[in-house]
Amino acid sequence: xxxxVESGGGLVQPGRSLKLSCxxxxxxxxxxxxxxxxxxxxxxxxWVASISSxxxxxxxADTVKGRFTxxxxxxxxxxxxxxxxxxxxxxxxxxxxxxxxxYYFDYWGQGVMVTVSS
Amino acid sequence: xxxxxxxxxxxxxxxxxxxISCRASESVRSSMHWYQQKSGQQPKxxxxxxxxxASGVPARFSGSGSGTDFTFTIDPVEADDIATYYxxxxxxxxxxxxxxxxxxIK
Numbered sequence: 001x002x003x004x005v006e007s008g009g010g011l012v013q014p015g016r017s018l019k020l021s022c023x024x025x026x027x028x029x030x031x032x033x034x035x036x037x038x039x040x041x042x043x044x045x046x047w048v049a050s051i052s053s054x055x056x057x058x059x060x061a062d063t064v065k066g067r068f069t070x071x072x073x074x075x076x077x078x079x080x081x082x083x084x085x086x087x088x089x090x091x092x093x094x095x096x097x098x099x100x101x102x103y104y105f106d107y108w109g110q111g112v113m114v115t116v117s118s
Numbered sequence: 119x120x121x122x123x124x125x126x127x128x129x130x131x132x133x134x135x136x137x138i139s140c141r142a143s144e145s146v147r148s149s150m151h152w153y154q155q156k157s158g159q160q161p162k163x164x165x166x167x168x169x170x171x172a173s174g175v176p177a178r179f180s181g182s183g184s185g186t187d188f189t190f191t192i193d194p195v196e197a198d199d200i201a202t203y204y205x206x207x208x209x210x211x212x213x214x215x216x217x218x219x220x221x222x223i224k
Contacts, residue, residue: 045153045161045204047213061212095160102167103208104151108160 002026004109022079022096030074038092122216140205149209
């Protein structure tokens with residue numbers, strides 16, 4: 001069974017940093033691209049960042065470029081999102097999701113909440 | 119950025135057909151995908167590449183279209199289909215989602 005389990009969320013002050021993790025199981029992690037997608041409370045889905053299976057290709061939304069860093073450790077089956085200079089508008093439920101083949105998201109985690117507030 | 123436009127809500131009777139549209143601000147060819155998100159749950163992939171059914175998804179769900187106009191259909195609608203449905207394009211960076219269509223039962 002495919003499982004993606006996010007962790008590392010919480011309440012953080014504006015300007016501070018936070019690192020999210022996503023532990024994958026039930027599939028060959030190193031063969032899949034991985035992504036972070038977020039959803040602000042009561043709002044729609046927003047793509048945040050993508051990383052290819054070997055980390056050769058990395059893409060970011062303009063809203064997080066320069067502040068967030070996506071990375072992965074294939075030996076640990078884990079995806080990361082390092083978030084710095086956090087803003088109130090970064091408050092959201094952050095999902096990790098996999099992609100194989102095209103840039104559509106075939107498996108999703110349950111999400112982890114990040115709240116940026118003083 | 120490619121903007122995807124969806125109607126906010128749709129009300130359909132059980133057993134009837136539900137049709138949800140998604141219009142792209144420029145051509146995405148067939149790089150359109152559809153997701154279902156039930157309340158309090160993560161999204162689930164239903165359709166990829168405009169018309170391909172994702173693994174394990176019932177044949178009641180279907181998708182069509184190319185270029186800028188896409189349609190997602192549920193036929194027949196069941197009570198368990200109450201959810202918000204999102205389209206997403208992967209033709210251009212950045213990847214973008216529609217604002218979602220909330221399916222309600224009449």
